Amino acid sequence: MVMLLESNAIPKTAKRKAGTLNRVLMIVLMTACAIWLVVPFTMAVLWSMVDPQTGWEYPDLLPPSLTLLRWAEVWTTTALPQALANSYMLAPTVAVITLILASPTAYCFARFDFPGKGLAQILTLLPLVVPGFVLAIFFSSLIFSLGIYSRFLSILMAHCVLFLPYAIRVMTVAFGQVRQDLIDAARDLGASPLAVFRAAYMPALLPGVLASLIIVFIQSIEEFAIAFIVGAPDFTTIPSILYSYLGYNFIRPNAAVVSLILVVPNVLLMLGLERLLKSANPAQSGVKG
Amino acid sequence: MTLRRGLLILALLTPGLGVILLMIGSVFYVAVMQSVGFYNLTGEDSFSLEHWRKVLDSKQFGRALSYSAYIAVVASIGSVAIAYPIAIWLRRPFRGSLVISALLKAPLFVPGLVASFLFLNVIAYHGIVNQLLMWIGITNAPIRLQNDRGAWGVVFLQLWKNMPFALLLLTGAVQSISDEVLDAARDLGAGGFDRFRKVIAPLTVQAMQASLIIIFIGAAGDFAFQVTAGPTNVQSMAQYMVFLKDSFGRWNQAAAVGLSLMVLALFGSLMLAFTARILSKSGKW
Amino acid sequence: MTALRSTDVSKVFEDGFTALSDINLSVEPGEFVTLLGPSGCGKTTLLKIFAGFYAPTTGRIELNGNDVTNAPPEKRDTAMCFQSYALFPHLSVAENIEFGPKQNRIDRTSRTGRVNELLRQVDLEQHRDKLPNKLSGGQQQRVALARALAIRPSVVLFDEPLSNLDAKLREQVRREIRGLQREFGFTAIYVTHDQAEALAMSDRVVVMRGGRVDQIGAPEEVYERPETAFVADFIGSANLLPFRRVDDHSVETALGRLTVADQPDSSARFLCWRPEDAEFGVTQGENLITANLSERAYQGSYTELHIPLPDAPDQRLHLPGVAAGIGDRITFRLSPERIRFVRGELE
Numbered sequence: 063m064v065m066l067l068e069s070n071a072i073p074k075t076a077k078r079k080a081g082t083l084n085r086v087l088m089i090v091l092m093t094a095c096a097i098w099l100v101v102p103f104t105m106a107v108l109w110s111m112v113d114p115q116t117g118w119e120y121p122d123l124l125p126p127s128l129t130l131l132r133w134a135e136v137w138t139t140t141a142l143p144q145a146l147a148n149s150y151m152l153a154p155t156v157a158v159i160t161l162i163l164a165s166p167t168a169y170c171f172a173r174f175d176f177p178g179k180g181l182a183q184i185l186t187l188l189p190l191v192v193p194g195f196v197l198a199i200f201f202s203s204l205i206f207s208l209g210i211y212s213r214f215l216s217i218l219m220a221h222c223v224l225f226l227p228y229a230i231r232v233m234t235v236a237f238g239q240v241r242q243d244l245i246d247a248a249r250d251l252g253a254s255p256l257a258v259f260r261a262a263y264m265p266a267l268l269p270g271v272l273a274s275l276i277i278v279f280i281q282s283i284e285e286f287a288i289a290f291i292v293g294a295p296d297f298t299t300i301p302s303i304l305y306s307y308l309g310y311n312f313i314r315p316n317a318a319v320v321s322l323i324l325v326v327p328n329v330l331l332m333l334g335l336e337r338l339l340k341s342a343n344p345a346q347s348g349v350k351g
Numbered sequence: 352m353t354l355r356r357g358l359l360i361l362a363l364l365t366p367g368l369g370v371i372l373l374m375i376g377s378v379f380y381v382a383v384m385q386s387v388g389f390y391n392l393t394g395e396d397s398f399s400l401e402h403w404r405k406v407l408d409s410k411q412f413g414r415a416l417s418y419s420a421y422i423a424v425v426a427s428i429g430s431v432a433i434a435y436p437i438a439i440w441l442r443r444p445f446r447g448s449l450v451i452s453a454l455l456k457a458p459l460f461v462p463g464l465v466a467s468f469l470f471l472n473v474i475a476y477h478g479i480v481n482q483l484l485m486w487i488g489i490t491n492a493p494i495r496l497q498n499d500r501g502a503w504g505v506v507f508l509q510l511w512k513n514m515p516f517a518l519l520l521l522t523g524a525v526q527s528i529s530d531e532v533l534d535a536a537r538d539l540g541a542g543g544f545d546r547f548r549k550v551i552a553p554l555t556v557q558a559m560q561a562s563l564i565i566i567f568i569g570a571a572g573d574f575a576f577q578v579t580a581g582p583t584n585v586q587s588m589a590q591y592m593v594f595l596k597d598s599f600g601r602w603n604q605a606a607a608v609g610l611s612l613m614v615l616a617l618f619g620s621l622m623l624a625f626t627a628r629i630l631s632k633s634g635k636w
Numbered sequence: 637m638t639a640l641r642s643t644d645v646s647k648v649f650e651d652g653f654t655a656l657s658d659i660n661l662s663v664e665p666g667e668f669v670t671l672l673g674p675s676g677c678g679k680t681t682l683l684k685i686f687a688g689f690y691a692p693t694t695g696r697i698e699l700n701g702n703d704v705t706n707a708p709p710e711k712r713d714t715a716m717c718f719q720s721y722a723l724f725p726h727l728s729v730a731e732n733i734e735f736g737p738k739q740n741r742i743d744r745t746s747r748t749g750r751v752n753e754l755l756r757q758v759d760l761e762q763h764r765d766k767l768p769n770k771l772s773g774g775q776q777q778r779v780a781l782a783r784a785l786a787i788r789p790s791v792v793l794f795d796e797p798l799s800n801l802d803a804k805l806r807e808q809v810r811r812e813i814r815g816l817q818r819e820f821g822f823t824a825i826y827v828t829h830d831q832a833e834a835l836a837m838s839d840r841v842v843v844m845r846g847g848r849v850d851q852i853g854a855p856e857e858v859y860e861r862p863e864t865a866f867v868a869d870f871i872g873s874a875n876l877l878p879f880r881r882v883d884d885h886s887v888e889t890a891l892g893r894l895t896v897a898d899q900p901d902s903s904a905r906f907l908c909w910r911p912e913d914a915e916f917g918v919t920q921g922e923n924l925i926t927a928n929l930s931e932r933a934y935q936g937s938y939t940e941l942h943i944p945l946p947d948a949p950d951q952r953l954h955l956p957g958v959a960a961g962i963g964d965r966i967t968f969r970l971s972p973e974r975i976r977f978v979r980g981e982l983e
Contacts, residue, residue, distance in 0.1 A: 087440065088447050095454045098511070102469035105479060109472065167367025176360055186368050188375045190565070193572020193616050195589040196609045199596060200378045200385070203606075207381070207390050223374040230367050284462035286575060291593070304464045308579045314472065321465045329460050531722035534689060537709040538716045539736035539787060549735070553726045 110318035136319045145298040146323070152214065152299065153282040156221040157275045160229045163222060164274065168233030172240075186231075189224050194287035197224070202292045213297035220288045225278045232277065236270020269339055276335045280328050300324050382613075385606030402603035411591060412608065416615065419571050419588040422502065423619060426509035426570035427563045433510065434517035434562070438525045439551065452522070456515045463512060467579040470508055471497060497580065504580040509570050517562040524558035525551065552631040559631070560624040567620035572612060588612040637701050639665040639823040640686065640791050645695030647681055647847075655681040656847045659695070663825065665790070668817055670826045670834040673844035674870070679827045682844075683793050686825060688712045700790055715784035716793045719800065721776045723768040729779050730755065730764040736787035754782040757816065774805045781813065785820060792817075794826040798833065810837060831871045835859065843867045850980070864980035868908045875951045876906040876982065885972075890948040895922040897972040904977035911940065911954040913974040916966075923970040927951075932962050941966070 111128040136142055171183060189197070197220070205216045244262040253261060286301040293302060300320060307317040384390050388399040406412050437455065441448050458466065474480050474496040481493040498504065528551060536546045552559070574589040581587065586594065588608060595605040645659040656678045663669050671679035684690045685697065688709035697705045704712055715736070723732050730751055737747045755761045758778040768776055777797055784792055797813070798806045814837050817824050828834055834841050835855040843850045843858060843866070851858055851867045862868035865876055879887040879900070886895050889907055896907075918924070930950065931942035942950040943966075953968065 084445055088451060091451055091455075095451075099454065099457055101479060102473050105472050106469055163366040163370055165367075166363040166365075170360055170363035174360055174363075176357075182364065182368055186371055188371055191568060191617065192375065192378070193568060193589065193612055195572055195574045195592065196382070196612050197378060199592060199605060199609055200382045201374075203385060203390055203602065204377055204381045219374075223371055226367060226371055286462070286464055301462065301464050304468065305575070308464065308468055308471065312471070314475075317468045318472075321468050325461055325465055328462075332460055529720065529722065531718045531720050532724060534709070535716070535718060535722035535783075536724070536735070537689075538687060538714070539783070540710045540739035541735075542710055545739065550724060 106318045106321050108318075109315050110322055112315050132315050133319055136316050140303070140316065141298055142300075142303060142320065142323075145300050145303040148214075148297060149283050149299045152217060152221070153279045156218060156225065156282040157278040159218070160222045160225050160278045161233070161271065161274050164226055164229035164233050168230050169237050171230070171234045172237030186227050188227075190227055194224075194285075195291070198287040198291035201288065205292070213293050216292050217288055217297065217299075220292065221282050221285060224285070224288070225281050228277050228281065229274045232270050232274040233267075236267050236273075239266040239270075241266070272338055273335060276331050280331055283328065284324065382606050382610050385603055386610050388603055390602070390606075399603075402601075403607050406604050406607040406611070411586065412611075415586050415588050415591040415608075416611065418502075418585045419573075419612070420615060420619060422505060422509065422573065422587065423567045423571035423615075424623070425506055426513055427566040427620075427623060429506070429510050430513040430517040430566050431521070431559060431562050433514050434521050435547075438518055438521040439547070441522060442525050442528075443530070455518055458511055458515045459519070461512075463508075463575045464579075466508055466512055467575055470504065470511070470580060474504070498583050500582045500584060502582050502585075505573070505576050505582075508576045508580055509566075509573070513566045513570070517566065520558045520562045521555060524555035528554050549634045553634065556628055556631045559627055563623045563627055564620040567623055568616040571616045571619060588615065637665075638662050638698070639667070639700060640825065641696075641698045642682075642686070642692075643696045643698070645682070645685065645692045645697065647678075647685060647690060648693045654847055656685075656692075658848060661842060661849070661852070663791075663823055665823055666821050668814065668824045668826065668837060668839045669842060670828060670838040670840070671842050671844060672828060672831060672834040672870075674829060676846075677844040678847040679829075679844050680795060681847075683716075683795055683825060683827050686791070687714050687716050687793050713789050714791045714793055715787055715789040716795060717777075717780050717784050717797050719796045721768070721780040723776055723779055723783070725768055728765045728767055729760060729771070732768070732779055733783045733786050736783065740787060750786055754786055757819075758782045758812075773801050774809055777801065777809055778812070781816065785816070785822070789822065791823045791825060794824060796827055796829070798828070798830075806833075813837070835871070843870065845870075861976065862908065862978055865906050865908070865978045865982045866980060868906075868976070868978050869982060873911055873952060874908050875911065875949075876908050876978070877948055877951075878905075879907040879977075890945045891925050891927075891951065894970065894975065895972045896975045896977075898975065898977055900977040903979040905979050905981070906977070908976045908978045909970055909974055911952040912938070913970060914953045914955075914968040915971065916955065916968050918969040919967070921969055922972060923975075924967060925970065926965060926967040929962055929964050929966055 108128070110132060111130060112132055167186070171179070201220050202216075205219075210216055240263050245258060248258045248261045283299075284301060285299075286305065289297075289299040290302045290305060293299060300323060304317060304320045304324065307313045307320060381390055386402060388402060389396045441452055461469075472478055476493050476495060476497075480496065481490075484490045485493065496504070532554075533546060533550060536550045541549060572589050573587055574593065577587040577590050581590075589612065592605050592608040592612065595601045595608060640661075640663040642659050642661045645656060646654070647656040648654050659682060661669075671682060673679050681690065685692050688704070688707055688711075691706060695705075696703060699713055709716075724735065727735065733751045733754055734747055737750055742750070752761075755764055758781065760775060760778055760782070763771060763775065768779065771779065780797070781792075794813070798809055801809060810833060813824075826834075826837065835858075838855055840852060841855055841858045842852045845866050851863045853861075858867060859871055862871070862874070865874075868874035868876065877889045877891065879889045879894075881900060882888050882893065884899065885897075886893055887900070887907060894907070900907075927943040929941045930944045931940075933940040938954040938956055941953045941955060943953065944950050953966070
């Protein structure tokens with residue numbers, strides 16, 4: 063076959079042309095990705111490890127010495143621990159409450175047909191249509207006039223509403239994947255309602271539940287507008303702390319540290335979610351679709 | 352549709368849809384009321400259209416409005432225009448296509464503020480871009496790239512953040528077109544761009560519209576990118592709104608600006624989606 | 637001038653799989669040629685090479701005398717009817733048909749005339765504004781054909797167009813396709829794995845296996861005078877027996893000594909006779925065979941009976957009606973003229 067390809071008698075085939083074009087595009091895009099992703103992240107990591115003693119000044123291409131001291135310093139001297147605690151207390155609570163609020167509606171969408179259903183489904187997307195800062199500003203006016211002073215509670219409420227569309231969507235799909243024939247089979251074999259739930263509903267719901275929890279969790283951790291407007295200055299979250307380092311006092315190393323703290327767990331969670339969704343699928347495809 | 356079933360459905364919808372409607376409805380109500388003088392957090396409540404007049408007359412408002420509209424249009428059309436060819440290129444798998452696809456979608460994992468930081472870092476006065484430019488010999492001294500007046504920084508950040516999202520939506524849509532339909536178009540004489548105009552665009556209109564709408568709304572209401580990387584001589588609508596609230600507590604005017612921003616976001620995105628649909632259906636680009 | 641010619645065409649894919657080797661085929665204008673073979677034999681690959689979706693690894697493709705080996709589909713004077721019809725889901729029937737002429741910049745009046753004419757010919761006038769998903773399979777097939785014909789191609793390529801239709805409809809659409817081909821006079825290359833279709837529709841049949849052509853000929857030729865064991869067995873059924881040459885007119889087989897009319901040449905591997913050639917109710921003459929029956933399958937118009945042989949596959953007979961049963965002893969005659977010799981292996 064190799065000899066065939068090298069022979070002069072062969073015209074350059076269309077498939078070969080497509081192959082080289084693909085390869086060229088790949089190289090171009092890989093380079094672009096390097097600039098797009100790798101370089102900025104490397105810079106961030108480097109900056110987070112700059113030795114407070116020596117600093118990193120031009121014209122050095124790389125910081126003269128790397129140390130984890132910066133991380134320790136940020137941890138002990140700034141409000142980061144508090145922000146971390148706040149964020150990581152808020153997010154799971156939001157995730158769970160949102161899931162509980164979303165499930166009945168999702169169940170309804172997945173298993174019932176009724177007039178106005180299409181409209182109802184579109185209306186659940188409302189929180190996505192309002193720009194984040196507008197929501198934040200007016201929401202803060204609202205709670206102020208209602209006399210709610212707990213910032214944690216306020217942000218919690220706002221986050222739940224803001225992320226309900228995601229949870230509803232994910233859970234609607236999950237409920238939709240519950241197979242009626244499995245429910246029928248379980249009942250036919252005499253299972254109690256609880257057993258029916260465990261046998262027929264749970265396998266389809268479990269990936270959806272986990273997906274919903276993870277997605278809402280990540281959204282809550284990253285959410286900036288409401289945390290900033292409603293929370294400031296008492297209740298800080300990781301994004302609002304990061305913002306304070308990006309403002310007029312651009313403290314690069316601190317910003318780098320907080321950025322990494324914000325991104326790395328999220329990436330790990332998202333990868334975990336992807337793996338989870340992939341492994342869940344085989345369980346769902348029955349013998350006959 | 353029995354009464355019992357109807358009640359059951361309503362009960363099921365309440366914790367989810369009901370909460371959404373309640374919250375958004377209240378917020379909207381407060382917005383409207385505030386803009387006409389009520390819910391005055393720093394002064395007397397009284398009905399007045401004065402706040403609207405002040406806002407609409409203000410030059411700053413006009414500039415903020417056109418600026419936000421500009422950013423929103425460029426971000427949405429730009430993201431979709433860049434994402435389409437890539438989605439079509441990645442339509443059928445080839446060696447390395449999964450890797451490229453994952454790399455291009457990576458920015459979806461990066462929150463906006465982090466993106467701002469990474470960007471600022473890279474274009475900083477002593478950052479790598481400047482160092483590269485000097486090393487190549489294009490410039491002799493570092494140039495100030497931050498907060499440029501042309502808003503290129505903001506545009507770049509918007510594209511960086513939104514193009515992967517458009518790519519996500521468009522990839523699914525483009526992959527759902529069967530190979531044979533595209534082959535048939537080729538067979539009947541349609542070259543690359545013709546196939547896009549006449550087959551791919553009309554069949555992926557919904558994903559295109561969804562991308563345009565969501566990106567437009569997000570970009571119109573941007574605060575973070577503008578404050579960290581944007582030009583200092585003009586404000587975005589969101590920035591202006593926060594500014595009004597923070598300085599002298601002009602909540603009522605801030606409310607008017609906020610409502611205007613909602614109108615811009617909704618109206619602009621729907622206009623864009625409508626135009627896209629018209630162009631796609633007619634096949635005349 | 638031939639309408640379509642492939643010379644020494646082969647196709648090897650990127651993963652090393654050889655789909656086609658040594659394809660030499662010449663098709664006259666107005667001919668209806670069928671590429672017939674089991675799945676994986678390369679017939680669809682060859683069709684796609686004719687259309688331009690694949691380029692051959694070696695060899696040349698000529699269309700009406702022009703070398704089109706490297707021309708892409710959009711620049712060839714061919715049109716394809718796809719197995720899945722591939723109608724544009726967002727366009728109506730009339731718009732689908734209009735697509736090609738519009739692409740070729742035909743002016744509006746001529747275009748409309750052409751579309752109306754075709755709609756009439758495929759009897760879909762009252763469906764002209766419907767979307768494809770509102771049509772039945774047979775109707776979609778007709779739209780696909782009209783769409784291909786709208787660009788007035790010299791060659792129309794059919795990729796198993798009837799495989800998604802049910803049996804009754806298949807027959808009807810088959811006749812429609814052949815009818816339209818005769819009326820318009822275009823050259824047709826038709827791919828199918830259904831040998832009944834191939835025999836009924838074609839001027840010539842190209843039997844393919846494993847990326848190679850086993851035999852090319854008119855349907856009668858390919859059925860009555862198969863050249864290889866594969867062709868004999870693929871079209872209709874065949875009984876294949878190893879043999880030993882005794883003299884010029886007789887051979888020794890597991891069925892006994894048989895008188896033959898044809899002489900086996902050096903490449904002949906099997907003796908071949910068809911189940912329906914067995915003659916019954918004959919008590920005299922050459923090639924009288926008596927044997928016990930082992931299996932029986934009633935098929936309506938005939939009953940299939942099996943004669944077991946040591947060291948050879950069961951020989952099959954087709955008896956009209958119900959006749960004999962298992963364990964019965966049966967006598968039949970094989971006319972020497974109906975015995976053929978074929979080369980090649982079955983597997």
